[in-house]
Amino acid sequence: xxxxxxxxxxxxxxxxxxxxxxxxxxxxxxxxxxxxxxxxxxxxxxxxxxxxxxxxxxxxxxxxxxxxxxxxxxxxxxxxxxxxxxxxxxxx
Amino acid sequence: xxxxxxxxxxxxxxxxxxxxxxxxxxxxxxxxxxxxxxxxxxxxxxxxxxxxxxxxxxxxxxxxxxxxxxxxxxxxxxxxxxxxxxxxxxxxxxxxxxxxxxxxxxxxxxxxxxxxxxxxxxxxxxxxxxxxxxxxxxxxxxxxxxxxxxxxxxxxxxxxxxxxxxxxxxxxxxxxxxxxxxxxxxxxxxxxxxxxxxxxxxxxxxxxxxxxxxxxxxxxxxxxxxxxxxxxxxxxxxxxxxxxxxxxxxxxxxxxxxxxxxxxxxxxxxxxxxxxxxxxxxxxxxxxxxxxxxxxxxxxxxxxxxxxxxxxxxxxxxxxxxxxxxxxxxxxxxxxxxxxxxxxxxxxxxxxxxxxxxxxxxxxxxxxxxxxxxxxxxxxxxxxxxxxxxxxxxxxxxxxxxxxxxxxxxxxxxxxxxxxxxxxxx
Numbered sequence: 210x211x212x213x214x215x216x217x218x219x220x221x222x223x224x225x226x227x228x229x230x231x232x233x234x235x236x237x238x239x240x241x242x243x244x245x246x247x248x249x250x251x252x253x254x255x256x257x258x259x260x261x262x263x264x265x266x267x268x269x270x271x272x273x274x275x276x277x278x279x280x281x282x283x284x285x286x287x288x289x290x291x292x293x294x295x296x297x298x299x300x301x
Numbered sequence: 302x303x304x305x306x307x308x309x310x311x312x313x314x315x316x317x318x319x320x321x322x323x324x325x326x327x328x329x330x331x332x333x334x335x336x337x338x339x340x341x342x343x344x345x346x347x348x349x350x351x352x353x354x355x356x357x358x359x360x361x362x363x364x365x366x367x368x369x370x371x372x373x374x375x376x377x378x379x380x381x382x383x384x385x386x387x388x389x390x391x392x393x394x395x396x397x398x399x400x401x402x403x404x405x406x407x408x409x410x411x412x413x414x415x416x417x418x419x420x421x422x423x424x425x426x427x428x429x430x431x432x433x434x435x436x437x438x439x440x441x442x443x444x445x446x447x448x449x450x451x452x453x454x455x456x457x458x459x460x461x462x463x464x465x466x467x468x469x470x471x472x473x474x475x476x477x478x479x480x481x482x483x484x485x486x487x488x489x490x491x492x493x494x495x496x497x498x499x500x501x502x503x504x505x506x507x508x509x510x511x512x513x514x515x516x517x518x519x520x521x522x523x524x525x526x527x528x529x530x531x532x533x534x535x536x537x538x539x540x541x542x543x544x545x546x547x548x549x550x551x552x553x554x555x556x557x558x559x560x561x562x563x564x565x566x567x568x569x570x571x572x573x574x575x576x577x578x579x580x581x582x583x584x585x586x587x588x589x590x591x592x593x594x595x596x597x598x599x600x601x602x603x604x605x606x607x608x609x610x611x612x613x614x615x616x617x618x619x620x621x622x623x624x625x626x627x628x629x630x631x632x633x634x635x636x637x638x639x640x641x642x643x644x645x646x647x648x649x650x651x652x653x654x655x656x657x658x659x660x661x662x663x664x665x666x667x668x669x670x671x672x673x674x675x676x677x678x679x680x681x682x683x684x685x686x687x688x689x690x691x692x693x694x695x696x697x698x699x700x701x702x703x704x705x706x707x708x709x710x711x712x713x714x715x716x717x718x719x720x721x722x723x724x725x726x727x
Binding site: 215216217218219221222228254255263264265266267269272274276277292294295296297 | 326336337338339340341342343344345346500501504507508510511512526606608609611623625626628
């Protein structure tokens with residue numbers, strides 16, 4: 210499955226400044242694994258030492274927050290858009 | 302007085318005692334700039350200060366002789382020393398109302414106070430945080446002021462931008478209360494409804510900030526969030542100064558993202574560290590609406606992570622289902638011996654009416670949440686009625702008239718004395 214991943218500003222040092230990159234994978238976990246192959250170091254920023262999503266990272270597959278879905282096992286259909294977003298924005 | 306200067310591009314800016322940005326999660330430090338998330342762990346960045354060289358009594362005298370707004374605390378905020386001379390909305394120094402009638406109703410004997418932030422320029426506490434963000438926006442050379450908002454913030458940003466002569470363009474959920482839409486739109490900036498809830502709006506703004514279309518935009522609660530959030534410290538400063546430089550024993554704070562509660566704690570800790578108040582225990586309580594209660598749910602379950610919820614409550618200004626500072630709220634409530642509780646929408650409405658009936662203060666739904674939770678915590682024995690207690694009202698009831706829409710005429714009579722007597726009004 211080929212997906213498009215939207216990269217937040219603070220991770221663009223790993224993607225050569227690109228805001229969007231392509232990745233392969235049938236689940237979010239596989240997509241992150243594939244990202245790591247092409248953009249070494251990015252997985253450690255998104256995942257903690259136990260391989261879980263860091264608590265201040267939000268990931269959306271299309272319009273769905275993966276925390277309301279199956280987390281890292283959320284299915285990433287062909288052509289899906291994946292967005293990685295810092296969770297600390299907003300509110301007061 | 303410690304003053305830091307920061308080079309941004311070709312210019313140098315003055316942000317008073319602000320020294321750096323520090324990650325609350327991992328401690329990673331970066332220079333002051335329009336960034337909000339840690340490049341190492343995504344944790345929230347917050348302002349680290351250099352308060353060295355402050356003499357306690359000199360500082361106290363300087364504050365007390367300062368303007369009757371938040372700039373009296375400029376030495377403790379990320380703003381230049383001459384901030385009061387610049388066009389800003391100058392919020393703060395709102396009333397701390399001794400609520401004796403409400404205290405009697407609730408059985409509080411140790412002193413009950415309402416910090417009434419409906420008295421700010423756009424009638425909510427948001428003016429405090431936006432005033433800070435405006436100074437940061439100026440420092441970093443932004444030309445458009447923006448935000449994601451549940452309504453109150455949109456108005457505050459619109460007003461601040463108008464005063465400062467900046468463009469504003471703010472984003473809100475499309476189905477907000479009509480009053481809040483009008484109060485945001487009237488300042489003449491652009492107001493955009495997003496088809497979705499607040500979390501969707503927030504996500505959109507986070508994406509816009511990384512896009513060339515968002516170039517030159519200062520989002521007060523995204524890329525300016527470390528500066529903006531510090532404005533909530535002024536609630537803590539004011540409460541203590543208004544109590545005669547004394548910490549309250551208990552303070553009840555509404556929770557949306559949780560930032561306000563964490564900054565109130567930070568403000569209280571700073572006052573202790575600077576010797577402006579006596580170091581003694583205080584408890585911080587968080588208040589949510591049941592229909593959006595991710596933090597109180599986690600607190601009551603003993604969890605230290607907050608599971609996001611889909612909001613469904615009349616308290617729309619608190620309807621953040623994925624609260625960024627939720628884990629820190631849990632830490633603070635537990636550290637201070639406080640609690641996090643929630644109330645139903647019916648209890649929110651009853652609390653709005655209770656506060657209005659007893660103290661003549663018309664709170665918006667968020668104020669109904671804090672008063673409702675205060676009552677619930679007293680009834681359950683969690684909040685000690687013999688202690689000095691401060692309850693925050695963060696906004697004006699005129700913003701959320703729909704919540705009390707059933708309130709109306711006592712009677713309709715003919716313009717005659719007989720009719721007056723017949724209605725039992727004599």
